[in-house]
Amino acid sequence: MAQKVPRLKLAKSLDRSLIVIFVAVISLAAMGWALLPIAGPMGHVMMLFPVVTVVYLLAGLRAWHRRPGNRLGPLILFGGFAVFLSGMGNTDIPVFVAASTIGATLILAVIVHMLHAFPSGRLQGRISKFTVLAAYLNSLLLQAPGYLFRADGDVPFLAIADSPPMVALAQWLQEWVGAGVMMATAFVLIRRLVQADKDQRRVLAPLFAYGAFAAIFVPLGTQVLSPLLDMSVETNAMLQLIVIGGIPLAFGHGILRGGFAKTGELEELGSWLGASGGARSALAAALVRALGDPSATLSFWVPRHEVFVNDDGSPAPLVEPGTNRGQVEIVLGSRTVGAIAYDATLIEEPALVRAAGQVVAIAVDRERLTVELRESHGALQRSRQRLVDAADRERRRIARDLHDGLQMQLVLLALEAQQLAKSAGSDSGTIDRATHLRQGLDAAAAELRQLVHAVMPAALIERGLAAAAEDLADRMPIPTTLELEITDGSCASAVEHAAYFVLAEALSNALKHSQATQIQVRLHVEEGWLRLEVRDDGKGGADLHVGTGLRGIGDRVDVLGGLFDLASAPGEGTRIKVDLPCA
Amino acid sequence: MRVVIGEDEALLRHGLQLVLEGGGFEVVAAAGDAVELESAVSLHLPELVVTDIRMPPSHSDEGLRAALRLRSKYPETAVVVLSQHMQRRYANELLSSSNGKVGYLLKQRIADVDTFLGQLRDVAAGGMALDPDVVALMVARAKRSNGAIRELTPRQQEVLALMAEGSSNSRIAAELFLSEKAVVQHTSRIYDSLNLPLDGESHRRVLAVMHYLSDN
Numbered sequence: 001m002a003q004k005v006p007r008l009k010l011a012k013s014l015d016r017s018l019i020v021i022f023v024a025v026i027s028l029a030a031m032g033w034a035l036l037p038i039a040g041p042m043g044h045v046m047m048l049f050p051v052v053t054v055v056y057l058l059a060g061l062r063a064w065h066r067r068p069g070n071r072l073g074p075l076i077l078f079g080g081f082a083v084f085l086s087g088m089g090n091t092d093i094p095v096f097v098a099a100s101t102i103g104a105t106l107i108l109a110v111i112v113h114m115l116h117a118f119p120s121g122r123l124q125g126r127i128s129k130f131t132v133l134a135a136y137l138n139s140l141l142l143q144a145p146g147y148l149f150r151a152d153g154d155v156p157f158l159a160i161a162d163s164p165p166m167v168a169l170a171q172w173l174q175e176w177v178g179a180g181v182m183m184a185t186a187f188v189l190i191r192r193l194v195q196a197d198k199d200q201r202r203v204l205a206p207l208f209a210y211g212a213f214a215a216i217f218v219p220l221g222t223q224v225l226s227p228l229l230d231m232s233v234e235t236n237a238m239l240q241l242i243v244i245g246g247i248p249l250a251f252g253h254g255i256l257r258g259g260f261a262k263t264g265e266l267e268e269l270g271s272w273l274g275a276s277g278g279a280r281s282a283l284a285a286a287l288v289r290a291l292g293d294p295s296a297t298l299s300f301w302v303p304r305h306e307v308f309v310n311d312d313g314s315p316a317p318l319v320e321p322g323t324n325r326g327q328v329e330i331v332l333g334s335r336t337v338g339a340i341a342y343d344a345t346l347i348e349e350p351a352l353v354r355a356a357g358q359v360v361a362i363a364v365d366r367e368r369l370t371v372e373l374r375e376s377h378g379a380l381q382r383s384r385q386r387l388v389d390a391a392d393r394e395r396r397r398i399a400r401d402l403h404d405g406l407q408m409q410l411v412l413l414a415l416e417a418q419q420l421a422k423s424a425g426s427d428s429g430t431i432d433r434a435t436h437l438r439q440g441l442d443a444a445a446a447e448l449r450q451l452v453h454a455v456m457p458a459a460l461i462e463r464g465l466a467a468a469a470e471d472l473a474d475r476m477p478i479p480t481t482l483e484l485e486i487t488d489g490s491c492a493s494a495v496e497h498a499a500y501f502v503l504a505e506a507l508s509n510a511l512k513h514s515q516a517t518q519i520q521v522r523l524h525v526e527e528g529w530l531r532l533e534v535r536d537d538g539k540g541g542a543d544l545h546v547g548t549g550l551r552g553i554g555d556r557v558d559v560l561g562g563l564f565d566l567a568s569a570p571g572e573g574t575r576i577k578v579d580l581p582c583a
Numbered sequence: 584m585r586v587v588i589g590e591d592e593a594l595l596r597h598g599l600q601l602v603l604e605g606g607g608f609e610v611v612a613a614a615g616d617a618v619e620l621e622s623a624v625s626l627h628l629p630e631l632v633v634t635d636i637r638m639p640p641s642h643s644d645e646g647l648r649a650a651l652r653l654r655s656k657y658p659e660t661a662v663v664v665l666s667q668h669m670q671r672r673y674a675n676e677l678l679s680s681s682n683g684k685v686g687y688l689l690k691q692r693i694a695d696v697d698t699f700l701g702q703l704r705d706v707a708a709g710g711m712a713l714d715p716d717v718v719a720l721m722v723a724r725a726k727r728s729n730g731a732i733r734e735l736t737p738r739q740q741e742v743l744a745l746m747a748e749g750s751s752n753s754r755i756a757a758e759l760f761l762s763e764k765a766v767v768q769h770t771s772r773i774y775d776s777l778n779l780p781l782d783g784e785s786h787r788r789v790l791a792v793m794h795y796l797s798d799n
Contacts, residue, residue, distance in 0.1 A: 441694070446691075462637065471670055
């Protein structure tokens with residue numbers, strides 16, 4: 001949408017807070033850069049700590065700014081803090097070393113947290129909540145014996161006793177709890193992947209894969225990979241930091257592709273409504289923006305038929321419970337006016353959708369009337385179509401009945417009259433009368449042929465539009481040229497029939513009213529449209545509102561969703577153009 | 584003369600059979616649809632086929648299509664096609680596919696038994712028979728756009744139509760109560776004004792006239 005949405009007061013206040021956070025974290029990173037032994041032997045690794053911190057900062061601020069209601073942004077920022085903390089252990093300032101020792105594995109818990117909370121930022125379900133809690137406890141509590149019971153560690157002033165067995169036990173416990181957390185995480189993520197639809201899976205699968213890889217690689221890298229690949233401590237540390245630094249980028253990418261692609265808030269939705277007046281479909285688009293769910297749809301309640309319909313008046317698909325789709329009804333006062341269907345995996349809280357529904361309720365109600373009109377117009381259109389179809393079917397039936405019944409009867413009767421005239425013993429009076437009878441029957445048959453032709457011409461049934469149009473032109477008493485560029489059967493027979501009767505009506509109009517001396521007919525198929533043009537050199541001045549002929553053409557064309565154009569300036573002849581969609 | 588009939592209406596099929604047999608034709612088979620008709624013809628190899636255009640299963644123009652196939656497959660078999668309704672397109676398809684031995688008549692013509700049987704015999708003998716209805720349609724159409732036909736006298740126009748229907752000079756003379764000599768005069772004047780190639784064969788005369796009418 002090109003429309004610029006104004007940022008509201010609350011959002012502006014958030015923006016200011018984010019600037020403060022940005023300045024603060026940049027200062028911290030700068031301090032880290034100054035305090036870390038960058039000139040030392042592990043200088044490259046040391047440099048990465050502030051760099052990765054800033055990566056987290058930028059990714060986290062961006063997500064927070066775009067999606068103020070989502071907790072993933074703050075969580076990414078928190079991850080940046082954890083990275084910063086673990087880096088500060090390498091300085092020689094005791095208080096930083098102590099803080100770093102206490103939170104050394106905090107980043108692992110944050111990664112697990114992010115994996116579970118994507119994309120809504122909230123933890124969904126008890127397994128997730130319990131697993132993330134276990135991850136934090138594991139990283140903070142089970143880490144503690146490592147410094148509390150070790151007198152010769154980095155931070156001897158934190159030690160309360162020297163007990164190597166306690167240290168070993170805690171480490172053993174930490175490893176097993178960590179493995180448990182990873183297994184529970186894997187279980188939850190795989191289950192979510194299975195339940196996700198195809199589009200969601202495209203975003204979720206690489207993200208989950210990378211997150212899980214990071215959460216396993218970082219703790220195991222030192223014990224398993226380094227000895228296996230004969231890596232130096234420096235390389236191993238750099239790899240770990242790079243993998244950790246990729247986390248906010250991966251989540252940032254994921255949220256750009258997925259639910260975070262849209263910005264905006266309910267307040268913005270409200271202000272937008274005030275500005276635009278809530279035009280059709282723009283309302284649904286604004287709702288999509290506000291919910292951050294590209295798949296969200298708006299439907300309207302039609303009480304007369306007790307159905308939800310789309311904005312074009314067609315019935316809205318039902319939302320089945322137990323699927324990935326959720327639906328919230330929009331209520332105005334005590335009346336249902338519409339419903340919002342949304343992606344239930346993206347938006348955990350129906351309350352958010354309900355609130356959005358409240359904001360747009362009045363606009364939806366107003367639009368509902370238009371949609372209701374559209375729906376009833378659609379129903380009317382279908383009913384007209386049925387009437388025209390029924391009329392054509394009836395014409396066909398009558399023509400067939402006349403052909404099979406009456407026409408044949410007349411042949412047989414005439415034959416009998418002829419037999420009578422020829423039979424032995426007939427006197428001359430009888431012969432004359434029988435012959436006269438036969439001729440009368442022939443005349444009746446000729447009239448019947450014309451009637452059948454007018455009802456449903458044989459050529460149309462036997463060969464299609466081209467032959468029937470030719471037949472029509474053949475029987476015109478004034479010169480009629482026919483330009484045909486169609487093959488029979490290239491359009492639906494209902495369309496061909498309509499075109500035929502339009503042509504017949506146009507020709508009979510021209511004959512009756514135009515005083516034309518010449519008529520030109522052009523009939524061709526072009527890009528799925530059957531185009532008919534009838535031109536005469538008569539007096540013009542044909543009026544759509546006088547007489548039923550032209551109006552009948554308009555009706556037929558209308559029913560098929562075609563276009564009808566009449567140009568008939570006085571003295572300049574008449575031109576009728578009709579375009580019908582072929583299908 | 585051996586005949587195969589194609590007509591889906593049982594009553595009419597029977598009536599047609601009686602008319603033909605009364606006229607001395609031998610009806611060797613009477614088919615109710617186009618498929619049956621074609622197999623009956625391949626079985627009996629008759630001298631004449633008389634068939635309806637609209638027949639089962641689709642009640643469209645299968646009788647005509649069967650007639651065209653039969654004409655090209657069995658050149659010795661003459662075919663007369665009957666219909667409730669005349670179409671210029673059908674007449675042209677029949678004429679252009681055959682060199683004589685075809686007819687295209689309204690069903691109603693059956694009742695005028697003598698004329699009808701005469702036309703069947705003409706066609707079987709190599710001539711052509713076109714219904715006055717379709718000829719009138721074509722003459723009227725040609726007259727609207729062609730000055731040469733408009734300049735013919737009414738009598739010449741009558742003669743032209745009868746030529747197109749496939750009538751011989753003697754039949755034209757009988758029909759118009761003229762002497763044959765007068766008919767010959769009329770026809771040669773028609774040939775002159777329309778620039779038609781002179782030909783004694785009746786079916787070629789029909790073709791020439793019809794060709795002229797269709798082209799103009």
